[in-house]
Amino acid sequence: MEYAISLRNITKLYGGLRAVDNFSLDVRSETIFGLLGPNGAGKTTLIKILTTLMHPTSGSASVEGYSILTDDKAVRRLIGVVPQENNLDRYLTARENLALHARMHGIRSRDYNPRIDELLELFGLSGRQHDFPDTFSGGMQRRLVVARALIHNPRVLFLDEPTAGLDPQSRRVLWEHIQSLRSTMTIFLTTHYMDEAEELCERIVIMDHGTTLVDGTAEELKERFAHSHLYELEFRANSDRYEGVLRAFSFIESFERRGNVFRLVLPAEEFLKPLMDGIGSADIKRICLEEPSLEDVFIGLTGKKIRE
Template sequence: MSHAIKLHEITKSYDGFTAVERFSLEVARGTVFGLLGPNGAGKTTLIKILTTLMRPTLGDAFVEGHSVLTAGKEVRRLIGVVPQENNLDRYLTARENLTLHARLHGMRPASYNPRIDELLEMTGLASRGNDFPDTFSGGMQRRLVVARALVHEPRVLFLDEPTTGLDPQSRRALWDYIRGLRHKMTVFLTTHYMDEADALCDRIMIMDHGECLADGTAAQLKDAYSRAHTYQVEFKRDAERYEGVLAGLSFVKGVEREGAVFQITLADEESIKPLMDHLGGADIRRICLKEPSLEDVFIALTGERVRE
């Protein structure tokens, strides 16, 4: 079996509202998979189903071949979960939080004590093992939550928006740690940070309203949904005059301006020559094809409207 996660036509309905409908997915072992979508897209519903916190209305899901419907206990044994919130026990020290998790998974002291030492060292918390989580920064607490999820050496790790609220240094440190898990286990990641998905994920799926909109590597998604005829042009002077010139050109389909920098969308690739003929070259500081970002793809697929 090459797939660590498999969802087969999952449907979840709540009092007449369908959050996910006939959703299918397969995630290969040893990969970092990213699930992206706006609020209400169905991401949390799928994670709750996969981690046995919620039963689907129809369909079934499998983690390492075990059904979430009929083998929930085995699924829970195989997974680690990092939820959105830092749900550490504030009345236990960092080491005690990890020890409690290990004992809940039936581990013996001879197995879990060396494992806890290793994880505290790997997450940079070795000197704080006897301190309480309330004395930690947000980034340190987040690293401890990740360490807790890894104590029992899960085969599949679920990360639900793991870096929300972290400072850039803490985010980067957690990124490095997640990269180190690649190939050792399967990682299922949800995030609202497009740069995070771009940097970490071997494969990305964008979903909305419970359905898959796009699926592939970050590069494949950006190539498929890029605006291939959009250029950035910066003028040395006379930006106002050139704004009027651009507005009168039939092959210019869109213009966005920020100071002296224009983002110009053309009708086709042949339009670049007549554009340059109209603009000339003397007042142009630079011109370049606009490279798409994963955020551009996300907005193109899910729209610009703010979700509740």
């Protein structure tokens, strides 16, 4: 199958709020797809719709060819889900959590026990398998939730902010696990970490207010932004005075200061000369053209204002 996930004109209203707005998308089989967007953009709502936890207000979608509306049981058999909030059963041990999930998928104990052993080992949880999730660190709980989502060998794995709140070590461990699944299943993940999206995803969609803003590889998205001429300018001294000078240039499109370092966006290369003429070169330590980062693209598209 060429596409593991297809969405057609999905809209979701919560009362008067349009959380997802006529959203369409096709995700290729056995690829890692990343959905990015500010708080409240509609990512979790889309995942809830695709994992059959919620009906869309209108539109249709399919997972592995099965309709989320009319074949929801078939969809649920084929997917693994790591929700945004850990939803482990706190009255069951780590192992029991995995076993319960396997039984819910109709797997027999002689089949699931070796699978559980394998996953506990893989996720470094064997030594704590008889402990309750409440006694685990955030990173261990997250690894357990991912292990649980993999028990029944899903064809499509949904990961809603899989590494939120984890330390850099735990994030990297999870990245390695996700990388190791590459080409064995389709992975649909959301994240607020730009490095995570760049590291893992072969395709990225940035969404806001329920709709797609851009779609492509990390390189393509940055390339599309490269036309905005982003310069980094560092002064040796007198930065406060130069801030005033820079602010007076009306052609500077955007402006950010950290200590003696300024990041400026110019409309075009031609504006570099008037800029340099205006400030003189005496106190300049360094000026360089910056490659836009994925975060520049994200902020450029979704703005700097804080969300819900």
